Amino acid sequence: MKDKIKIFAYVGSCNVNSTTGIIMRELVRCIQDETGLEVVMTEFCGSKCDIKECVGCTQCFVAGKCALDCKDDMSEIRKRMLEADCIILGSPVYFHAVSGNMKKFMDRISYWTHTMELMGKAGITVATSGGNGLKYVSDYLRKFMDYLGVLDVGTIETAAFNKQYMINEKTLDKMQPMLHNCAKAVKDYLVDGHIPAVSRMQKDVFLMYKKRYEELKEYIDDVDEIRRWYDRGFNEYDCFEDALRAIYKTAPSLN
Numbered sequence: 001m002k003d004k005i006k007i008f009a010y011v012g013s014c015n016v017n018s019t020t021g022i023i024m025r026e027l028v029r030c031i032q033d034e035t036g037l038e039v040v041m042t043e044f045c046g047s048k049c050d051i052k053e054c055v056g057c058t059q060c061f062v063a064g065k066c067a068l069d070c071k072d073d074m075s076e077i078r079k080r081m082l083e084a085d086c087i088i089l090g091s092p093v094y095f096h097a098v099s100g101n102m103k104k105f106m107d108r109i110s111y112w113t114h115t116m117e118l119m120g121k122a123g124i125t126v127a128t129s130g131g132n133g134l135k136y137v138s139d140y141l142r143k144f145m146d147y148l149g150v151l152d153v154g155t156i157e158t159a160a161f162n163k164q165y166m167i168n169e170k171t172l173d174k175m176q177p178m179l180h181n182c183a184k185a186v187k188d189y190l191v192d193g194h195i196p197a198v199s200r201m202q203k204d205v206f207l208m209y210k211k212r213y214e215e216l217k218e219y220i221d222d223v224d225e226i227r228r229w230y231d232r233g234f235n236e237y238d239c240f241e242d243a244l245r246a247i248y249k250t251a252p253s254l255n
C-alpha cells in the first residue's frame with residue numbers, strides 16, 4: 001500500500017508568479033486532500049531552472065543521452081521524472097501553442113517519446129490563457145504525454161487572463177470542481193489501482209514503434225532507442241495494454 005505520491009511538475013512559464021504555477025500548486029494541494037497521502041512534489045519552473053535549447057544533433061536518439069545534460073538542470077529533471085508517480089506539465093498559451101519555455105523542455109525530452117519511457121505514470125496537463133487557444137495547447141501536451149506512455153488522468157484548462165486576476169481567490173474557488181475531479185482520478189489510479197483508459201494514440205504509437213524496431217533491428221544494432229525497446233521487453237508484447245500491465249506489476253513507483 002502506497003504511503004506517499006511523488007509528483008513531478010514542470011511549469012513552462014518565465015513569470016516568477018506564474019498563473020500556471022499557481023494553478024498547478026493548487027492541483028497538488030487537491031491531490032493531497034483527495035488521497036490523504038503525503039505528496040512529495042518536485043517542481044521545476046521555467047523562471048528558475050536552466051534548460052539549454054536543443055542543438056538538433058539527434059545524438060540522443062542514437063546514444064540514449066543528451067550531451068547538454070551535464071551543462072544544465074536536465075539530469076536532475078530526468079531523474080525526478082523517472083522517480084515520479086505522476087507527471088504534471090503546465091504551459092501558458094502563446095499564440096495557440098505551448099510557450100517557448102515548454103517547447104525547449106519538450107525538445108530535450110523528445111527522445112524518450114521513441115521508447116514510451118514513462119509508460120504507466122499518471123499524467124495531467126494544465127493550460128492557461130487570456131481566453132483563446134487552450135485546446136491547441138492541451139491537445140499538444142496530451143499528445144506528448146501519450147507518446148511518453150503517460151496515462152491520461154486529467155486536463156486542466158483555464159482562461160485565467162493574468163496573474164492579478166488569478167490571485168483573486170474566487171477564481172481558484174471556481175476551479176475547485178475541475179481540480180478535484182483530476183485529483184480523484186489520480187487517487188483512482190495510484191491509490192485504488194484502477195488503470196485509466198488507454199488512448200487510441202498510445203495503442204497506435206506502441207504498434208508503430210514495435211514494427212519499426214523489428215524492421216530496423218535486422219540491420220542496425222547500435223542505436224540506443226532500439227536497444228532500449230528490446231531491453232524493456234516491449235517487443236514481446238502484442239499491444240500497449242499488455243506492456244503496461246507488465247510495467248504496472250513491477251514499477252516501484254506504481255505499487
Ligand SMILES: Cc1cc2nc3c(=O)[nH]c(=O)nc-3n(C[C@H](O)[C@H](O)[C@H](O)COP(=O)(O)O)c2cc1C
Pocket residue numbers: 013014015017018019020021092093094095096097128129130131132133160161162163
Ligand atoms: C507571447 C504571449 C502570447 C500569448 N498568446 C496568447 C494567446 O494566443 N491566447 C490567449 O488567450 N492568451 C495568450 N497569452 C496570454 C497568456 O496565455 C496568459 O497570460 C497566461 O495565463 C500566462 O501564464 P503565466 O502567468 O503562467 O505565464 C499570451 C501571452 C504572451 C506573453
